[in-house]
Amino acid sequence: MDTWKKVAIGAAAVVVVVGGTRAAGLWGGSSSGNSKNLSFQLPTPIQTLDISKNTDTYSGAIIGNSGSNLMRVDSKGKAQLELAKSVKVSDDGLKYTVVLKNGLKWSDGSKLTAQDFVYSWQRIVDPKTASQYAYLASGVKNADKIAAGKADVDTLGVTAKGNTITFDLERPLPQFEYLLTFSNFMPQKQSFVTKEGKKYATTAATSLYSGPYKVEGWNGTNNSFKLIKNDNYWDAKNIKTKQIDVQVVQKPETAVQLYKQGKIDRVLISGTPELYKANKNDKNVSKAPEATTAYLQYNQTGKNKFLANAKIREALNLATNRKELTDQVTAGISTPATGLAPEGLAKTASGEDLAKFVAPGYKFDPKKAATLFQEGLKEVGESQATITVTSDADSPAAKSTLDYLQGSWEKALPGLKINQKFVPFSQRIKDSQTQNFDIVVSLWGGDYPEGSTYYDIFKTDASNNNGQFKNEAYDALVNKAESTDALKASARDNDYKMAEAALLKDSNFNPLYFRAGYALQNPKVTGIVLNSTGLNQDWKLAVKK
Amino acid sequence: MWKYILKRLLLLIFTLFLVVTATFFLMQIMPGTPFTNPKLTPEAIAQLKSTYGLDLPLWQQYLNYLIGAAHGDFGISFQYQNQPVSMLIGQRLPISAQLGAQALVVGVIAGLFMGAASARNKNNKIDGTLGIISTLGISIPSFILGIILVYLFGFKWPLFPVSGWGDSFSQTILPTLALAMSPAAITTRFVRSEMIESLSSDYVQLAKAKGLSAKEVVNQHAYRNSMIPVLTLIGPMAAGLLTGSTLIEQIFSIPGIGQQFVLSIPSKDFPVIMGTTIVYSAMLMVMILITDILTAIIDPRVRLQ
Numbered sequence: 001m002d003t004w005k006k007v008a009i010g011a012a013a014v015v016v017v018v019g020g021t022r023a024a025g026l027w028g029g030s031s032s033g034n035s036k037n038l039s040f041q042l043p044t045p046i047q048t049l050d051i052s053k054n055t056d057t058y059s060g061a062i063i064g065n066s067g068s069n070l071m072r073v074d075s076k077g078k079a080q081l082e083l084a085k086s087v088k089v090s091d092d093g094l095k096y097t098v099v100l101k102n103g104l105k106w107s108d109g110s111k112l113t114a115q116d117f118v119y120s121w122q123r124i125v126d127p128k129t130a131s132q133y134a135y136l137a138s139g140v141k142n143a144d145k146i147a148a149g150k151a152d153v154d155t156l157g158v159t160a161k162g163n164t165i166t167f168d169l170e171r172p173l174p175q176f177e178y179l180l181t182f183s184n185f186m187p188q189k190q191s192f193v194t195k196e197g198k199k200y201a202t203t204a205a206t207s208l209y210s211g212p213y214k215v216e217g218w219n220g221t222n223n224s225f226k227l228i229k230n231d232n233y234w235d236a237k238n239i240k241t242k243q244i245d246v247q248v249v250q251k252p253e254t255a256v257q258l259y260k261q262g263k264i265d266r267v268l269i270s271g272t273p274e275l276y277k278a279n280k281n282d283k284n285v286s287k288a289p290e291a292t293t294a295y296l297q298y299n300q301t302g303k304n305k306f307l308a309n310a311k312i313r314e315a316l317n318l319a320t321n322r323k324e325l326t327d328q329v330t331a332g333i334s335t336p337a338t339g340l341a342p343e344g345l346a347k348t349a350s351g352e353d354l355a356k357f358v359a360p361g362y363k364f365d366p367k368k369a370a371t372l373f374q375e376g377l378k379e380v381g382e383s384q385a386t387i388t389v390t391s392d393a394d395s396p397a398a399k400s401t402l403d404y405l406q407g408s409w410e411k412a413l414p415g416l417k418i419n420q421k422f423v424p425f426s427q428r429i430k431d432s433q434t435q436n437f438d439i440v441v442s443l444w445g446g447d448y449p450e451g452s453t454y455y456d457i458f459k460t461d462a463s464n465n466n467g468q469f470k471n472e473a474y475d476a477l478v479n480k481a482e483s484t485d486a487l488k489a490s491a492r493d494n495d496y497k498m499a500e501a502a503l504l505k506d507s508n509f510n511p512l513y514f515r516a517g518y519a520l521q522n523p524k525v526t527g528i529v530l531n532s533t534g535l536n537q538d539w540k541l542a543v544k545k
Numbered sequence: 546m547w548k549y550i551l552k553r554l555l556l557l558i559f560t561l562f563l564v565v566t567a568t569f570f571l572m573q574i575m576p577g578t579p580f581t582n583p584k585l586t587p588e589a590i591a592q593l594k595s596t597y598g599l600d601l602p603l604w605q606q607y608l609n610y611l612i613g614a615a616h617g618d619f620g621i622s623f624q625y626q627n628q629p630v631s632m633l634i635g636q637r638l639p640i641s642a643q644l645g646a647q648a649l650v651v652g653v654i655a656g657l658f659m660g661a662a663s664a665r666n667k668n669n670k671i672d673g674t675l676g677i678i679s680t681l682g683i684s685i686p687s688f689i690l691g692i693i694l695v696y697l698f699g700f701k702w703p704l705f706p707v708s709g710w711g712d713s714f715s716q717t718i719l720p721t722l723a724l725a726m727s728p729a730a731i732t733t734r735f736v737r738s739e740m741i742e743s744l745s746s747d748y749v750q751l752a753k754a755k756g757l758s759a760k761e762v763v764n765q766h767a768y769r770n771s772m773i774p775v776l777t778l779i780g781p782m783a784a785g786l787l788t789g790s791t792l793i794e795q796i797f798s799i800p801g802i803g804q805q806f807v808l809s810i811p812s813k814d815f816p817v818i819m820g821t822t823i824v825y826s827a828m829l830m831v832m833i834l835i836t837d838i839l840t841a842i843i844d845p846r847v848r849l850q
Contacts, residue, residue, distance in 0.1 A: 045800055048626035055582065130596040132582055135589055148588055149595075202627050220628065221636040221800040224709050249708045250798045257700050258707070394811065426577020426813060433583075447584070463586050 036544055038244040038525065040537075041255050041264045043271070045223055045248050049215065050201035051186050052124040052131045057536055062218075062246070064183040064535035065227060067211040068234075070098055070117070070165075071180045073538070075529045077347055077449060079177045083112070083187070083210070083234065087180065093172030093487045098165045098180070105232040106189060107209035114160035116187035121158040122146075123193070124184060133184045136447060139176075141168040172486030175450035182448065182534055186210060212239045212540040223248035227539070240543045256520070265522040265544065266537075272396075273331030276518060288517035289344035291532035292445040293337055293454070294401075296389075296510040297432065300469040304438045306385040307467075311376030313507035316439075317362065318369035319412040320405070326513045329400045333518060337511035338362060339500045340458070344514075344532040346449040349489035354451060355514070358497040360504040362511060366412040373413040388419040391441040392428035401441060401512070432466040440466065443515070446533045451496045452482055453533070458508065467509065474502040550838065557830045564826045565614065565819070569607055572815055579623040579813040597623070610819065619823075620816030624809065630820035634802060638824065640710055641794070641801035645786040647717060648724035653779065655725065656732020661768060663733060664740035675733060682730025688792035691723035695796065708798040720797045724790055728782045732775060739771035773843050780836030784829045 046059040051067065054060055072082040081087065083104055088097045104112035124131045125146045137143040141157025157168030169176070179185055187210055196206045204218040204225065212235070213227035227244040230236065247264070249255040252271030256279065259267040268288065269279045279285065298307045298316075306312045322336035335343055338359035346354040377383060389405060391398040399422070406418040423431060431437050444464075446453040455478045456462060460470045481495035503509060521528070524545045529538035578599070580590050594600045598609065613620060619630035663675040698719060699707035706716045743749060744767050752762045791803030802821060809817035 047624060048628070050626045053626035127592050127596055130593055132580060132585060132589075132593065135584060135586060148592060198627060198629070200627060202625075202632070219636070220632070221640075222711050223798050223800050224712055247709055248798050248800075250795055251708075254695060254699070254707050254796075254798075261700075261703065424576060425811065426575075426581045429581050429583055430577050433587075442583075444583070464583055 036241070038241055038539065038542055038544055039264045040244060040246050040539070041249045041258070041267055042246060043248070043250060043252065043255070043268070045221070046218070048201055049204070049207040049218070051120060051184060051188050052129050052133075053201075054184065055132050060183050061536050062215060062227070063186070065211060065244075065537075065539045066207075066209045066213050066215050066230070067183060067186040069181050069183070069186045070100075071177065072540070073178070073181050073449075073529065073531055073534060077531070079181050082181075084180070087177070089176075089487065094169045096167040096169070096176060096180075098167070100163045100165070101234055102163070104210075104234055106192075107214045107230045107232050109232055110189070112187060112189075112210055114163055114165045116189050117165050117185075118156075118158050118160045119190040119193075120185060120188040122153040122156050123188060125156060126153050131184070136179065136182065136184060139169055139171055139173045141170050172483060174482060174486045174492060175448045175452055178448040178450060178534065212236075213244065235540075239540065241539070244539060244542075259520055259522075262522075265525045266519055266528070268517055268519050270333045270517040270519075273333065276331055276333050279520060280518065282520055284520050284523055285518055286521060288519045288530060289532035290445070290515045290517050291342050291345040291449075292443060292515040293340060293342040294334075294441065294443050294512040294515060295337065295340070296405075296512065297437075297440050297442050297467040298469075298507075298509065299435055299438050299440075300467045300508070301435050303435060304387065305380055306376070306382075306387060307438060309376045309380050310507060311372045311379065312385065313510075315369040315373035315376060315413060316409065317504075317507045317510050318365045318372065319409050320510055320512070321364045321408060322362065322512060323364075324408070325401070325404050328404055329397045330513065330515075334513040334515050337513050339511055340503065340509070341451055341454045341496065341500075342446070342514035342532075344516075345446050345454070346451060348493040354493065354496070357493060358451075358500045360497075360501040362504065369412055370414065373416065377415060384415045384417065386417040386419065387438045388421050389439045389441065390421045390423060390428060390431060390437045392425040393422040394425040395443075398422060398441065433463070435466065435468060437466075441512075442466070448533050449531070451492070452478075455481065455496060455499055458503065469506070469508045471502055471506050471508055473505075474499050474508075477502065546841075550834075553834050553837075557827070557834065560830060561823060561827060565611065565823060566607075568819055568822045569610060572813075572818060573603065575813065577813060579815065581813070614819075614823070619820040622809075622814055622817050624812050624814040624817070630816045633805065633817060634820055634824055637800060637802040637805050640799060641787055641790055641803055644717065644720055644724065644790055644793075644799065644801060645783060647721040648786055648790075649728055649779065649783055651721055652725035652728030652782075653732050653775065655729040657736055657772060657775070659729065659733040660736025661740060661763075663737040664744065664771075665763065667741060672737075675737075679730040679733040682726045683734075685726065686792075687723050687727060687790075688796060690726050691720065691793050691796045694719045694723050710797075710799045710801075716797075720790075720793050720799060723796075724786060724793055728786065731778065731782065735775060735778060736771055739774055740767055743767045743771045776843060777836055777840050780832040780839070784832045787825070787828060 042058045044058055046062055047056050048054050048059055049063055051063055054063055068082050070082060070084040071079040074080045083101055085099045085101045100114055106112050121137065123129050125134050125137050125143045127147060127149045134147045142151050142155045145151035146153055146156055159166050189208055192208045193200050199206045201207045203220045204215040207215065209230055212230060212233050214230045216226045216228050218225040224247040227246060229239050229242050233239065249258060252275055255267045256269060256275060258264045269275050298313050300308055302308045326332065326334050326336045338355060341355050341358055343353055343355040348354055348357045377385060389402055391402055402420040406420060409418055410416055432440050432442065444457060457464045458474060459465065459478055460475050477495045477499040481492045485491040485495055525542060527541035527543050531538065580593050598606060617631065622628050622630055622633055625633060659675050663672045666672045695707045698704045705718050707719065709716050749762055749767055752766050790801060791807055794801040794804040805817065806821040
């Protein structure tokens with residue numbers, strides 16, 4: 001048994017060496033730093049630090065925390081002055097004049113100027129940049145023309161003179177204040193971007209920071225890096241945290257375990273229904289806003305004659321039990337939808353949640369639904385209806401959503417046959433845009449905390465009105481909100497409320513649920529600002545006791 | 546021999562060309578575009594397509610790609626903004642390669658010991674136990690083992706970190722073990738049968754008859770001869786490890802090439818899909834070539850022509 005002895009001795013030696021060196025701290029235990037350091041987790045690797053080009057939420061969280069803009073959203077969801085000393089808007093809402101604070105600096109100590117903002121706005125609309133978020137600048141003078149390659153970037157309605165930036169708009173934009181907080185419009189220094197060229201923002205070292213922290217140790221691929229306090233930030237005296245450790249942990253279960261071991265300070269538990277059920281009773285659980293609505297679009301082009309009939313659409317809406325659907329499909333994580341604009345998106349002028357204020361009263365009434373359905377069938381001249389519901393196979397809730405709709409609708413509406421159709425995500429988008437569907441399950445996430453990010457969807461001829469319906473009352477109200485009422489918050493709230501009512505009246509779409517998330521957070525950590533749009537988690541004022 | 550290698554290399558380039566062509570045209574059949582944000586207007590999508598050259602006729606895109614690829618330019622990722630595909634792969638491939646190499650070394654060495662032990666203790670308890678272990682090793686997928694290891698050594702007895710790469714060597718231990726199980730099991734079974742065969746062969750009988758001790762017979766003759774064919778296994782196993790590490794990379798949050806490949810497909814990141822496919826096929830073919838050459842060197846009965 002000589003071999004065995006040797007193996008045993010060898011193994012023992014390995015154990016001793018491994019254990020010994022580890023105990024001596026030569027390796028392992030990466031989070032063995034200062035206990036005041038914050039430690040956060042991202043569920044996917046970050047893709048870029050490019051301010052103009054990023055579209056990803058988690059890359060956006062790093063960009064947003066290492067950068068700053070003219071304004072920043074506070075814990076109450078209001079935009080407050082950040083790099084700007086003042087923001088003034090003209091009476092017609094077409095001109096914003098912004099004066100910068102004095103003595104602003106980049107993380108390398110160089111001067112941060114008004115020109116850096118102009119360059120950043122020009123860069124995002126420049127077709128050469130190929131930013132997928134260029135559309136956010138739409139409404140600023142010549143932005144659409146430049147993005148389409150029909151005008152020079154110099155003609156953009158963003159100009160600088162000394163310490164002052166002027167924004168000229170083509171139409172009033174109720175959301176404009178929030179665009180001034182958006183990470184894709186944060187300043188960028190032209191000379192730096194040009195110097196780094198193709199390497200710009202592909203690593204921590206080839207990026208420049210204007211925010212509370214600077215990124216260190218991200219080489220473009222690695223899954224753990226740091227945010228270090230930026231001493232050149234204008235508000236550096238209020239930044240109490242010196243270092244934030246960020247690590248990518250892709251398995252949600254592993255992340256929760258790391259939280260329980262005290263290695264990360266905040267973790268989402270809504271990744272899977274099982275994880276949510278196992279942890280929802282923990283006293284440190286809180287709701288994380290998402291501002292995403294799941295809804296059904298009805299093809300109203302006449303391609304499916306049943307869905308062109310308003311009574312049949314109304315019957316389907318009334319036969320939808322949103323509470324039960326939400327419980328079954330998302331284990332109660334999400335909230336039953338009450339309209340198009342989701343909860344947590346925005347506040348009304350009086351501080352109420354916009355979704356609550358505008359809710360037009362979607363009801364579950366299977367009896368009335370059955371009657372309407374029969375009437376509708378008569379109008380169409382048929383005794384039975386067959387309708388296909390399309391969803392994308394990529395979403396975990398897809399199958400259970402369609403199962404629920406099929407089961408409950410077929411039961412409530414005799415004579416209705418539902419077919420299920422699953423396609424890949426990008427095919428679903430394509431099918432939606434080419435009206436190759438009867439009913440399609442759609443998800444929409446808001447871009448900024450203002451109603452128009454949702455109400456623009458269903459304008460006649462809008463590219464996202466995939467059912468291609470025309471609701472004149474709705475169009476008129478939304479246009480009013482975005483023109484005469486653009487700067488009158490409470491009038492705008494009312495326009496949106498009536499627009500929701502117009503959608504309900506014609507049963508143009510069917511809201512299902514507002515997606516939500518839940519997170520566990522270390523009770524010692526305070527000061528994180530959570531936003532449902534834009535910068536998902538603002539760590540500027542986060543501290544650990 | 547050299548002529549043979551040259552011939553194989555030329556064939557390799559031709560095969561790569563076929564792979565590039567097939568992948569390129571297969572990707573065109575995939576539904577959708579890389580620009581799937583439903584908020585993009587048709588004009589914006591048209592603008593993006595023209596920026597990336599996706600509005601050109603298909604044959605021209607194909608030709609441009611071939612010319613670029615021949616110059617080592619695999620394009621720029623759509624998903625990872627600004628990053629050239631060569632840089633994406635260049636940074637991620639070494640990570641996967643290190644993981645694969647560690648798993649291979651651990652697996653093969655463990656397999657050699659276990660196989661030899663098994664053969665020498667043929668049909669007794671040790672052989673039985675090792676037989677069960679190797680059967681499990683072959684039948685349990687590495688990602689299941691990975692999760693078990695995370696549970697046991699990450700949480701039950703938190704000895705090792707359970708995610709990440711590059712901060713410390715300890716991060717590599719659990720994923721390496723999870724991946725090493727399969728090569729260890731394959732090697733064990735292979736070595737066992739080879740060694741049993743050689744233990745009953747004429748030259749071993751002769752060695753015994755000469756009066757050599759059992760230990761000498763095994764170490765000098767049986768062991769060495771049964772180890773050599775294992776070399777031929779390494780090629781396919783290495784290729785398998787590189788491609789098979791995808792799920793392990795996911796479980797342990799390792800920024801490797803396999804994970805990148807999988808993520809690039811649903812997001813239609815064409816340049817990354819193409820680049821990774823080329824690298825994977827090239828590696829597989831090189832591995833097979835190396836295996837063939839090794840076999841010829843080791844086994845004089847094989848003639849390369």
